[in-house]
Amino acid sequence: MMPESSSADTKTMNMIEAINSAMDVMLERDPNTVVMGEDVGFFGGVFRATAGLQKKHGKTRVFDTPINECGIIGVAVGMGAYGLRPVPEIQFADYIYPGLDQLVSEAARLRYRSANDYICPMTVRTPFGGGIFGGQTHSQSPESIMTHICGVKTVIPSNPYDAKGLLIAAIEDNDPVVFLEPKRIYNGPFSGYYDRPVEPWSKHDASAVPEGYYRIDLGKAATVREGEALTILAYGTMVHVTRTIVEEMGIDAEIIDLRTLLPLDIDAIEASVKKTGRCLVIHEATRTSGFGAELAALVQERCFYHLEAPVERVTGFDTPYPHSLEWAYFPGPVRIATALTKILKD
Amino acid sequence: MSDTPGRPASNLPPLSLHIPEPRYRPGDTPDFGDIVVPEVGETPRPSEDSKPDAMRNLCYGLVRVLDFDGVATGPWDPKLTPERLRTMLRYMMLTRAFDDRMFRAQRQGKTSFYMKCTGEEATSIASTMAIDRADMCFPSYRQQGILIARDYPLIQMMNQIYSNRGDHLLGRQLPIMYSAPEHGFFSVSGNLATQYPQAVGWAMASASKGDSRIATVWCGEGSSAEGDFHSALTFATVYNAPVIFNVVNNQWAISSFSGFAGGERTTFAARAVGYGIAGLRIDGNDPLAVYAATLWAADRARTNNGPTLIEHFTYRSEGHSTSDDPSAYRPADEATAWPFGDPIARLKQHLIALGEWDEERHEAQRTELDDLVKTTQKQSEKLGILGHGMHQPFETMFQDVFEEMPWHLKEQSAQMLAEQEAKFGPNWKPE
Numbered sequence: 001m002m003p004e005s006s007s008a009d010t011k012t013m014n015m016i017e018a019i020n021s022a023m024d025v026m027l028e029r030d031p032n033t034v035v036m037g038e039d040v041g042f043f044g045g046v047f048r049a050t051a052g053l054q055k056k057h058g059k060t061r062v063f064d065t066p067i068n069e070c071g072i073i074g075v076a077v078g079m080g081a082y083g084l085r086p087v088p089e090i091q092f093a094d095y096i097y098p099g100l101d102q103l104v105s106e107a108a109r110l111r112y113r114s115a116n117d118y119i120c121p122m123t124v125r126t127p128f129g130g131g132i133f134g135g136q137t138h139s140q141s142p143e144s145i146m147t148h149i150c151g152v153k154t155v156i157p158s159n160p161y162d163a164k165g166l167l168i169a170a171i172e173d174n175d176p177v178v179f180l181e182p183k184r185i186y187n188g189p190f191s192g193y194y195d196r197p198v199e200p201w202s203k204h205d206a207s208a209v210p211e212g213y214y215r216i217d218l219g220k221a222a223t224v225r226e227g228e229a230l231t232i233l234a235y236g237t238m239v240h241v242t243r244t245i246v247e248e249m250g251i252d253a254e255i256i257d258l259r260t261l262l263p264l265d266i267d268a269i270e271a272s273v274k275k276t277g278r279c280l281v282i283h284e285a286t287r288t289s290g291f292g293a294e295l296a297a298l299v300q301e302r303c304f305y306h307l308e309a310p311v312e313r314v315t316g317f318d319t320p321y322p323h324s325l326e327w328a329y330f331p332g333p334v335r336i337a338t339a340l341t342k343i344l345k346d
Numbered sequence: 347m348s349d350t351p352g353r354p355a356s357n358l359p360p361l362s363l364h365i366p367e368p369r370y371r372p373g374d375t376p377d378f379g380d381i382v383v384p385e386v387g388e389t390p391r392p393s394e395d396s397k398p399d400a401m402r403n404l405c406y407g408l409v410r411v412l413d414f415d416g417v418a419t420g421p422w423d424p425k426l427t428p429e430r431l432r433t434m435l436r437y438m439m440l441t442r443a444f445d446d447r448m449f450r451a452q453r454q455g456k457t458s459f460y461m462k463c464t465g466e467e468a469t470s471i472a473s474t475m476a477i478d479r480a481d482m483c484f485p486s487y488r489q490q491g492i493l494i495a496r497d498y499p500l501i502q503m504m505n506q507i508y509s510n511r512g513d514h515l516l517g518r519q520l521p522i523m524y525s526a527p528e529h530g531f532f533s534v535s536g537n538l539a540t541q542y543p544q545a546v547g548w549a550m551a552s553a554s555k556g557d558s559r560i561a562t563v564w565c566g567e568g569s570s571a572e573g574d575f576h577s578a579l580t581f582a583t584v585y586n587a588p589v590i591f592n593v594v595n596n597q598w599a600i601s602s603f604s605g606f607a608g609g610e611r612t613t614f615a616a617r618a619v620g621y622g623i624a625g626l627r628i629d630g631n632d633p634l635a636v637y638a639a640t641l642w643a644a645d646r647a648r649t650n651n652g653p654t655l656i657e658h659f660t661y662r663s664e665g666h667s668t669s670d671d672p673s674a675y676r677p678a679d680e681a682t683a684w685p686f687g688d689p690i691a692r693l694k695q696h697l698i699a700l701g702e703w704d705e706e707r708h709e710a711q712r713t714e715l716d717d718l719v720k721t722t723q724k725q726s727e728k729l730g731i732l733g734h735g736m737h738q739p740f741e742t743m744f745q746d747v748f749e750e751m752p753w754h755l756k757e758q759s760a761q762m763l764a765e766q767e768a769k770f771g772p773n774w775k776p777e
Binding site for chain 1: 482514515519526527532533545546547550551552554561574577578580581584746747749
């Protein structure tokens, strides 16, 4: 299922290394690309995503910023207007809110409000999601806040190969992209069983990553597993959790990894749901007004007469992300299995 | 002793919350006699590479060039040629003529909104004339003077104000939210002070590319309270960005006086002190002081000596916008009581004192500019006015959200076009 990947210049990478490689490639290819953010320079980022990039590409291409997300995104908008292609990092998605006005009112609308006089070719990278005991300020999944903004693309990779190809496409995109990195799977895919040892990416096909340039177009979903019994729509960490449970239960599910939330690959979703007649949406974010609500609405608008059961959602709860009770919050094996049993019985 | 929870027995007076209050309200007689006005020539002019901490006094003083008799003296005198002074006067008079005409157009129902810059013309025009044509301006909403000082076609400004067929922004923006990249004028947002960090980013980009261009940015004293302002100053000082920050302190943010932005405690130029950047507080109604201060800051920025914050001490003579009624919250004669006069009258007086201008030429120029604005307005109105017909093809609503239109916008666009056809029939064309 993985695209051409075992050529001579392919290397085994985890997601951090693949993301690092994407920025390295773009810094090399395009002199206008700049990488900036809190701790990203000399130190190489708190998750090491920018390790070595400053040393290789210089301090004016890869640099630390003040702890000021409004400034980081606002400055990136101005750099984009000058002609640069900024790749700011927001250290945790939970910290993006002070920069949200610059994202919503400025970056997202600059092309529109100026009728193409100015554009904002910025890619905001930010780790998101829980499962790392990060508490309420290091675990959130704000993707539906991003998809609600007109003029921003929202991308969420689920493996090293996709992460690199999607990030390169995002950086090359002439519109602002929010690139949400599921930090729980930076070092290995997550089964959903927090009490089991973590499997490293090296045991997964998608860790074979070309060292050079390649891109995965935004707006295209990937079918992770073909099946007939139902369609499961997921992204990021939940792709792997879902796959584990489905295989354990022996269900012939079709799992679609959305990869880009906006623009969404509606054709892939529609074709799959029309084939299976059932649809389960899984995300870690809070339930109410989550992206699952949008997906459920789209599926019923487009596939209603093919549906044999109501569209179900498996999500996080509508509470702040708890610390000690993280695994009671997380939409793990029990919640997914319960929903699968229900939707297949309906 | 006390029954108040959280208040231990004590002989201290109770805490009291301070809510700022302007000195004068409608019905009061404004008196600004206690505003400290240093003598012209009194304020030293440090070299452009001075350390910010060696020139802090300039944040609390007032740079002046023109005295109230129209005589230019002192170290800040930019010594402009009479020709240059006349050009400056012309731009300022044109801006005022334009403002008067467009304000009236709004009152006549030809557009939804307008904002004048009456009394503040110098803060954008003299400032723009002191920088290079290639430098980049990040305006707030009251800097129409930048476009006029860069000879942007008046008709394009009017077309934007009318959202008509000639509006290159396709009627998407509220009147006066211009965008003019060919004239080094960034798209006006409408959200306040967001342009501040953007200007810093542009300046950082210019510096990182080894360019020679600098950025200038404007906001009001009211919006200097925004977080973006402080984000911008932080980034500017950290990276020594080649940027000029203009704070146009016109005393009023709609109905809130400068005290609600901290003006009761210190000057706005003094914000520079905390960030370790150069700050200048200047007479914003003195076009030569504005020019001189901007030139100083531009030379400083261009020689890698870092950013400058300039507080233009001025007064908003008119309402905030066409939607405002200042007589509801301040004395009607406050503008005339303001001790710094009018920038156009002061420059005119200066030119006359130099023997380079006279009342007759002034009146003739005023008439000429009024006619120019009137003629241009007629041409613009031929392309439509707001609210009288729809001037843009409907599908333009969906263009430019993204570079390429995604499927969901194509679907919504098709829906809207079907609505249009149901309402207007299949042959509707933009009016």
